[in-house]
Amino acid sequence: SQTIHQWPATLVQPVGSPLSLECTVEGTSNPNLYWYRQAAGRGLQLLFYSVGIGQISSEVPQNLSASRPQDRQFILSSKKLLLSDSGFYLCAWSSWTPSGSNSPLHFGNGTRLTVT
């Protein structure tokens, strides 16, 4: 069965420090991968998605970046964190289908980031 792992579960970082959040998926090949952010009291905001190694689409311009160095690894980074980067970061995967038909997203348990 497929599993998705995110770490760390919680993180407290000072303003201006770098960030690296990692997400890995097991049990599937060539998944679509996603990073979402959820602020308290808000819905899910799509940050980045990737349909293959080295292919990253950015939905929201900001001081975050994403990379996909391996098929089942997705990394969210920042060189200098802002207070507004605080939130709940969720990684998700979905199956890639040749026909383009959609499949559900499966989420990890998230990383709660607090920038102080």
Added chain:
Amino acid sequence: GESVGLHLPTLSVQEGDNSIINCAYSNSASDYFIWYKQESGKGPQFIIDIRSNMDKRQGQRVTVLLNKTVKHLSLQIAATQPGDSAVYFCAEVSSGNTPLVFGKGTRLSVIA
């Protein structure tokens, strides 16, 4: 854990009653819809999905209804239980391998 849904619409239901959570979507080209359940401090969990060639789909204790004419989606939960308390999101997508668009969410509170 992370506190989500502090300012979201709230639906309060007595334990054992049926719950109906509604969602309006905006893109008439959307052809795939999903309901997710999110408990505090956790990622959203898939509940049920429906494609645009259907107007109703049933799962275990849950039913999703799709009305494409008015662009409305609903989730019905039968015999609501305390464990159903969570924030529920609808999501839509209009073409293959493109990201889902999520609604704002509704908090379901079950009164024992």
